[in-house]
Amino acid sequence: MLDLLGLTSAEELFSDLPKELRRKKFALSEGRSQQETYKALAELASRNATYKSVFRGAGSYVHYIPAAVTSVTSREEFLTSYTPYQPEISQGILQATFEFQTMMCELTGMDVATASHYSGATAAAEACVMCAGKGRKVVTFSNIDPDTLDTLRTYLGARGIALEVLSADNGNAVLKSGTGGSVLYIQSPNYYGIVEDVSLLVSAAKAEGMKVVVGGNPLALALFRSPGECGADVAVGDAQPFGLPVSFGGPYLGYMAAKREFMRKLPGRIVGETKDAEGDRAFVLTLQTREQHIRREKATSNICSNQAHCALTAAVYLSLMGARGLKDLATKCASNAHYLARELTRVGAKLFYEKEFFHEFVTITPGKASALTAALERKGILGGLPLDEHRILWCCTECVGKADMDEVVSIAEEVL
Amino acid sequence: MKTVFEKSVKGRRCFEVSALDVEKYDFEAGALRSSLRLPELSEPEVVAHYTALSKRTFGVDDGFYPLGSCTMKYNPKLHEVIAALPGFRDAHPLARADKMQGSLAVIDTLSAYLAGITGMDAVTLQPCAGAHGEFTALLMVRAYHRARGDEKRVKVLIPDSAHGTNPASAAMAGFEVVTVKSDADGLVDLADLSLKAGEDTAALMLTNPNTLGKFEKHILKIAEIVHEAGALMYYDGANLNAVMGVVRPGDMGFDLVHLNLHKTFSAPHGGGGPGSGPVCCKAELAAFLPDPQVTRTERGFRFGRSDWSAGRVTAFYGNFGVYVKALAYIVTLGGKGLREAAVTAVLNANYLREKISYFYPVGEGRCMHEFVLSMRKLREETGVTAADVAKGLIDRGIHPPTMYFPLIVEDALMFEPTETASKETLDAAADALKEVIELAYTDPDALHSAPHTTPIRRPDEAGAARDPVVKEEL
Structure with a gap:
């Protein structure tokens, strides 16, 4: 290979790098065999307590x-592929994502769902940014997940959107009038496990002209009326309970589903169904003009890599559970x-x-x-x-x- | 292919939840939903469905994947086993820190390695992807200037060759974006940079080597201009694979770095995530890192907080399972192995470029770990586009290079072979590209209609966006 390039050493390829930078020595440990690596990391894993x-x-x-979840999702094609920018060789992951979107729309009672977000916390934050609009103030309660609250502060603060946290001392969120907010964010079940009266909160918020984002554990949606049915605009949360291990906090699965009017404002990837040149069904990443690689600083979000493999896992899990x-x-x-x-x-x-x-x-x-x-x-x-x-x-x-x-x-x- | 819902048969079941051994609790009927439609299938049917889908997906193990700026290197199988060890997999993030010393040691050890590799002093592993790392770093930039009472730095400088995430992240973090021009060699135009860097500049975001695969050889001068203006230097680590173990961003004058563990450090991409986008910074920025931070105490590792933190950016500590894989990679390769990976990646890129150099390369001289070809001449001569060439490569078992990026090159195709491609793979890819180019001159229609070997033909993407169908009607 060096002969073709007319070089005696591959080091010559680095001649554009300033010499004073290359002279600097920096030490890292020696490499190890895979067997030694396994042993070293297994030793670290064993330092964590395990509980009965x-x-x-x-x-x-x-x-x-279920074992079938882990087995199917471990297939190397799912694990080692990139974002499906080449639809002809990515129909599998595109279709699985489309099926995931359908499942999340069904659970949340919404019209459109994104391919995934990093976590329930960032999904909540991005949904509130999307909905904030001209009023630019988000109202929430002290009974939401504390990490979500902190993440909301960070994301909203960056964009100059105000955040008001109302106390919920008796456990439930109760929206008083005149908050002047443009978005209400609530969580049900809330951080303390209490099921909120989502319909009542949505009506109160709508009377104030607010958009409503509802967060929560999606497992509860197997039983309770969905945010969409209760009149909410956007549903978010973390679908980690759908087949993902606790894994010291990640990777988890943020989801976002919304009413149809938000389709072109949503942050993140969305898979759509279309036809190929022969009229057969095909799936593609769609509505990409919202996204950073096209719109740059005018994009609805900077998100690109998200939690695709986690969304696949949730889809397989929900298919098995029914x-x-x-x-x-x-x-x-x-x-x-x-x-x-x-x-x-x-x-x-x-x-x-x-x-x-x-x-x-x-x-x-x-x-x-x-x-x-x-x-x-x-x-x-x-x-x-x-x-x-x-x-x-x-x-x-x-x-x-x-x-x-x-x-x-x-x-x-x-x-x- | 039918969807999992279309295959569903009413009443069919597979997974049984173990029976209740306490009294069943019934919620008040008014709060309950009336219906829920999910697939109804047996376990073999579900497994067959998703196995069929996997076969309609092209991964790194299926063939050459020279996707520029994405560093699609081989993902060692050992790492999956390690991340799934019960001690890691079943670790609850809110268990007491003294009971989770293994997880905290992973965070601390990986952070120390990444600091060593980048020449930085402090690290957060919390960001979940590269773009999330950019956003985090920019929040830190803002917190840093504000802590110094400097409120006027509202602009971020970004070269026109940059990834789209850079300007999008800057906007999310509340900054205005100012574009810096590239010179004739595709490098930062120093005169334009000097003109634009000023007392309202918060930072320069720079990818080095840049998206044309060129090392910014005036990097020390660039850092001097930016620092003299009172602004910070931010390193987009998307292309670290070219120089890992050879030179360090910290020595180049950068103040903050984000890395992509799912690119450079071999964690798999999973069809679009989960990734991990740690941010490394110099000591004077450490106080602004997101909370919580792992600290060493006499009683072992603990979580600590900073009064100056730029804030939390996600739940818990980010994508822990991903960074376990990156740690395994670094432990196996060691410093020497990482350097060898970078040198081989650069050698592979130059070799492939040389093999196809008759074919419209962009820029003169050598490249780093990736290079760009322009299909403009081919399009003008034959009508065959960059996308047609890409689709032709699919029929030859190769994942296409990145198309139409960077934006400053017309009809761009961007190749990044990575260090894990063998010489035989590179030779075969060069032959395949040659075959496609020849076909463009003899039978362009064969390429306009490519690919021919895939489960679907080219999809109607415009139609998908015009009349979106984003879920199945159940």
């Missing part, structure tokens, strides 16, 4: 992942959570909010929150998330059974 049962959610949910499987799953999570809540109150904890909740709830055990979670930790149980010295945010999924919950209750009984 998990009662912590708060934005990251442990669910059983509507009945998903409803059974949501029902099991909720039933478990209500059982645990009842049993914990039997042994001395109190529910902090007396509200309808999905699969998360908050207990109050004055001064005992960290003592209780520490006692659980010693038994190999990841208890609920301590919110302060008194309150714990619990989560139950289908991965725990009655015996696991009874063990938590008996430990709680000792501590309380």
Whole structure:
């Protein structure tokens, strides 16, 4: 190869680089064999605690992942392909994304969904930026996910859009009139697991001329009326519960679905159906004039690489679950959570909010929150998330059974 | 091919949720939805459907993928196994930090490696993709100027050869974009830069080597101009693969860098993500990194916060599973291996360019890890376009190069072979391109109608955008 180039060393190819830069030495470790790398990283993995049962959610949910999900999504074509800019050799990932969009539209009651966003937090932030319009003030509540709230602050602050956070001391969001906001962002179930009255909040917001973005765990949508049915403009959230491991917080799957009027304003990729030169069905990335590679600084967002493989995973997961499987799953999570809540109150904890909740709830055990979670930790149980010295945010999924919950209750009984 | 919904058969089931062993909880009927339509199929049917879809997708393992600026290198299989180790896969992000020392060690170790590779002092792994890293870095730029009481720096300078994400990220971060011209060699026009850099400039965003595959050889002068204006130097790491282990952005005068772990550091692209876009910066910018940061304490690793942080940019700590793969890559290659990867990537690009150099290269001399050809002459002589050539390559088992980018080259095709292509692969690609070019002169219609070997023929993209069908009507 060097002969063809008339060179004696490949180093000569770097002659454009200033010599003073190339003289600088910088040391990194020696390379290792794959076997040694595996050993070194497996050792790091083993430093993380593993738990026999998990009662912590708060934005990251442990669910059983059917083996078929992992098997199919591990296929190298899905794993190693680039963004489908060449549709003729990308029909598989394009069609899977189109099917994902259809599933998210069905779950959220919306007309159009994007291919994915980095996380529920960035989906919420980008949706609020999109909706802010001339009023340029977003209103939300203190009961939304704290990482989402922080991400909203960052994204809105960058664009000079105001953010007002209303308190929700009794657990539920209640919108007072005269906030002067142009967008309302709510989350249901909210951070504390409480199911909000989305229809009521949407009507209140619409009366003020606000657009409404509704966030939430999409698993709850298997049971509850969708944001679209409740009159919301945009639905966002994180679809991590649909087949993605908790994986220390990522990669997860932000989704965004909206009413038809937002189709040409949405940030991020969208797959559309069309026909090929012979009239056969074909899928392509569409409405690309919204995007950065065409519009540059006038684009609706800078997003390009997103979470495509995670969206594929969710599509496979939802195909395997079906509507009945998903409803059974949501029902099991909720039933478990209500059982645990009842049993914990039997042994001395109190529910902090007396509200309808999905699969998360908050207990109050004055001064005992960290003592209780520490006692659980010693038994190999990841208890609920301590919110302060008194309150714990619990989560139950289908991965725990009655015996696991009874063990938590008996430990709680000792501590309380 | 039918969609998964069209294959659905009413009442068919596959996955059973394990039975309830507590009392079933019923929600008040008024809050419940009336219907939910999802596919109804057996497990073999679902697996067959998505397996069929996988076969209609072209990955790096299926053939040569010289997609310019995307660094489609081989993704070692070991990394998937490591990321799926139960200790990583099942780690809850809100478990106590002292119980998650393995995950925090991954963050700390990878951050230290990336700082070493880029010549920077501090790192965040939170951004989830390259564009997200750009946005994060620009927020830090703004926080930095503001902390110094400098509120007037509202403009970001960006060369006309830059990726579209640069201006889009600048706009998202609230900056005005000022375009800097390229000179005849495709490098930053120093006179134009001097004219535009001033007391309202917040930063220059620069890709080096640039999107033409040329190293900005006046980089030290560029840094001097920008710094003298009081602005910061931002390095778009999209093309780091050319110089990794050879030179460092930190030594070139850059203050901040974003990297693409899904390009340079071998994490797979997954059909468009998940990626990971860490930001590395000099010590004076460290206080502005997104919260939380991993810190070393006497009791092990902990999460810390900064009063000056530019803010959180996503939930938790970003795409952890992706950066485990990048760490595995760096551990395996080591410093010497990374350098060898870069040198081989540059050698491969020059070799392929030389093999097809009879064919309208852009610019003189050597390239770095990628190069651009212009199909303008071919189009004028035969009517065959850059897109036609790309589609012709598909029929020859090659993923097309990046088309019509950079924007400053007419009819551009941008090739990046990467270091993992063998000489035999490069020779075969050169032969395939030669065959396509010859065909353009003998039978242009064969290329206008290409590809012929794919599951579909060329789709009607204009029609898709004019009358969008973005979901299936159920």
